[in-house]
Amino acid sequence: MAEIIAFANQKGGVGKTTTAVNLAACLAVSERRVLLVDMDPQANASSGSGLEREDGRPCVYECLLDPSQVREAIHPTQIEGLDILPSSMRLVGAEVELVAALGREYRLKKALAQVAADYEYILIDCPPSLSLLTVNTLCAADGVIIPIQAEYYALEGLSQLLNTIELVRESLNPQLVVRGVVLTMYDSRLNLCNMVRKEVEDHFGDRMYSSIIRRNVKLGEAPSHGKPILLYDAGSPGSQNYIALAQEILDESVQT
Amino acid sequence: MAEIIAFANQKGGVGKTTTAVNLAACLAVSERRVLLVDMDPQANASSGSGLEREDGRPCVYECLLDPSQVREAIHPTQIEGLDILPSSMRLVGAEVELVAALGREYRLKKALAQVAADYEYILIDCPPSLSLLTVNTLCAADGVIIPIQAEYYALEGLSQLLNTIELVRESLNPQLVVRGVVLTMYDSRLNLCNMVRKEVEDHFGDRMYSSIIRRNVKLGEAPSHGKPILLYDAGSPGSQNYIALAQEILDESVQT
Numbered sequence: 001m002a003e004i005i006a007f008a009n010q011k012g013g014v015g016k017t018t019t020a021v022n023l024a025a026c027l028a029v030s031e032r033r034v035l036l037v038d039m040d041p042q043a044n045a046s047s048g049s050g051l052e053r054e055d056g057r058p059c060v061y062e063c064l065l066d067p068s069q070v071r072e073a074i075h076p077t078q079i080e081g082l083d084i085l086p087s088s089m090r091l092v093g094a095e096v097e098l099v100a101a102l103g104r105e106y107r108l109k110k111a112l113a114q115v116a117a118d119y120e121y122i123l124i125d126c127p128p129s130l131s132l133l134t135v136n137t138l139c140a141a142d143g144v145i146i147p148i149q150a151e152y153y154a155l156e157g158l159s160q161l162l163n164t165i166e167l168v169r170e171s172l173n174p175q176l177v178v179r180g181v182v183l184t185m186y187d188s189r190l191n192l193c194n195m196v197r198k199e200v201e202d203h204f205g206d207r208m209y210s211s212i213i214r215r216n217v218k219l220g221e222a223p224s225h226g227k228p229i230l231l232y233d234a235g236s237p238g239s240q241n242y243i244a245l246a247q248e249i250l251d252e253s254v255q256t
Numbered sequence: 257m258a259e260i261i262a263f264a265n266q267k268g269g270v271g272k273t274t275t276a277v278n279l280a281a282c283l284a285v286s287e288r289r290v291l292l293v294d295m296d297p298q299a300n301a302s303s304g305s306g307l308e309r310e311d312g313r314p315c316v317y318e319c320l321l322d323p324s325q326v327r328e329a330i331h332p333t334q335i336e337g338l339d340i341l342p343s344s345m346r347l348v349g350a351e352v353e354l355v356a357a358l359g360r361e362y363r364l365k366k367a368l369a370q371v372a373a374d375y376e377y378i379l380i381d382c383p384p385s386l387s388l389l390t391v392n393t394l395c396a397a398d399g400v401i402i403p404i405q406a407e408y409y410a411l412e413g414l415s416q417l418l419n420t421i422e423l424v425r426e427s428l429n430p431q432l433v434v435r436g437v438v439l440t441m442y443d444s445r446l447n448l449c450n451m452v453r454k455e456v457e458d459h460f461g462d463r464m465y466s467s468i469i470r471r472n473v474k475l476g477e478a479p480s481h482g483k484p485i486l487l488y489d490a491g492s493p494g495s496q497n498y499i500a501l502a503q504e505i506l507d508e509s510v511q512t
């Protein structure tokens with residue numbers, strides 16, 4: 001059965017999408033069957049993986065309303081072993097449309113249950129909010145990886161995020177755990193980054209992945225070519241950082 | 257009567273808060289009466305302006321439920337002429353609580369109408385989404401300033417944002433205009449930044465402010481001291497960029 005991992009943080013621009021897209025690619029090239037799910041109406045994970053926008057096929061939005069659509073909505077990608085369940089702008093409507101729906105928190109869980117046996121990892125990219133789309137993702141996931149940008153504002157939102165994860169664990173999904181936190185956009189020359197790193201190490205201890213993602217412009221360029229960093233510039237530090245992180249995730253899986 | 261300006265972009269981490277906080281400070285030191293409103297449950301604009309978190313007083317959340325609370329919720333700041341209407345985590349609840357409420361889109365507009373005569377500018381920081389909180393802000397505002405990070409993903413979400421602004425103008429707030437877009441976190445040494453700058457110039461023409469906000473670590477450090485850049489490091493490029501942008505806003509006001 002697939003390990004289902006959510007990439008969540010309501011602070012915007014911290015590297016959720018970049019981490020989900022690149023980790024998915026790294027795990028796939030390590031011969032694992034991977035599904036990347038885009039739960040953000042911005043659909044950045046979809047375009048960052050090379051998908052054309054709005055191609056008329058069902059996307060994750062339709063799957064929340066009717067879980068049986070999921071197989072039709074899944075696309076292959078340029079990487080062997082990596083599929084994607086894309087998002088679209090239509091997803092913005094789901095927040096309001098599902099408010100009064102039965103079992104509204106479990107719609108994604110139901111949809112993914114249809115295909116979980118086909119994958120070893122299912123990675124889910126969240127939007128920058130603690131709304132129903134993120135709650136749906138936390139209910140579908142076994143674990144959460146929290147990308148933390150090495151900036152001050154990114155620290156401020158952590159307690160709110162951890163509270164929300166705890167609430168979901170208590171009332172909706174008892175098996176949900178925080179797998180770990182990963183520091184992103186790190187530049188060791190900046191005091192600000194080192195200050196944040198120290199705070200994160202003090203607060204999370206060994207739940208902070210030792211692989212730190214450094215600031216690297218190639219990670220910002222790759223999405224404009226619709227490619228994960230592995231296909232855009234395999235030799236870049238960005239690639240190496242995500243390959244190292246993928247190895248830590250694989251090692252963890254062996255232990256559980 | 258106050259000019260009411262929203263800082264909106266559903267893409268996360270593009271510099272909405274940094275622009276709202278620093279522009280508010282620059283306008284206040286130019287002898288204008290300014291109110292900064294924080295409509296993001298993350299409350300970054302509140303802490304970036306030096307406010308202690310959760311001090312037991314009403315915040316913008318209470319004002320959406322009962323517009324008469326607004327005077328009690330407003331605080332002075334360290335800068336003469338600059339007041340703040342802070343946010344708190346409680347604001348997360350407003351999204352769901354207001355869904356069925358009467359006049360739900362106009363709650364902020366009603367609250368600000370109580371105090372608009374006391375200010376020349378009211379600047380409103382939005383969360384990274386196109387949800388009810390952002391719609392409330394667009395209904396209360398006369399104009400929108402769109403911060404755009406010099407990155408690829410930041411370009412992708414623009415059409416969705418412009419569509420939403422157009423929808424609000426057609427059905428809820430006919431006077432709403434896009435005052436302009438401002439490029440943030442710009443590093444002229446990077447091709448990616450220059451590519452994005454060219455796209456934004458081609459797309460927006462003279463609605464792009466000529467003041468570009470360059471990447472400058474001092475802008476990231478200032479919030480950890482609870483200070484706008486003007487108080488933290490007045491001589492830094494970050495300060496100069498926001499002073500220049502404030503001057504463009506003031507010049508615009510004279511023309512309208």
Ligand SMILES: Nc1ncnc2c1ncn2[C@@H]1O[C@H](COP(=O)(O)OP(=O)(O)OP(=O)(O)O)[C@@H](O)[C@H]1O
Pocket residue numbers: 011012013014015016017018019040044126127128184185186213214215216217218219220221223266267268269384407408409410
């Ligand atoms: N390590 C890195 N080095 C350089 N740029 C990066 C890095 N990680 C991410 N970026 C860039 O920073 C921006 C923010 O990252 P990303 O979009 O992945 O964050 P996010 O948390 O998914 O944002 P949102 O909250 O909008 O969903 C993007 O333009 C991305 O290309």
Ligand SMILES: Nc1ncnc2c1ncn2[C@@H]1O[C@H](COP(=O)(O)OP(=O)(O)OP(=O)(O)O)[C@@H](O)[C@H]1O
Pocket residue numbers: 010011012013128151152153154267268269270271272273274275296300382383384440441442469470471472473474475476477479
């Ligand atoms: N010009 C700049 N140079 C360097 N750092 C910057 C600059 N502008 C903003 N930052 C930093 O980048 C991060 C993102 O900026 P900010 O929080 O203002 O964006 P936002 O759009 O308000 O994010 P959110 O979508 O979460 O509300 C912050 O940590 C901020 O301190």
Ligand SMILES: [Mg+2]
Pocket residue numbers: 016017018040044125126127
């Ligand atoms: Mg994202």
Ligand SMILES: [Mg+2]
Pocket residue numbers: 272273274296300381382383
């Ligand atoms: Mg913000």
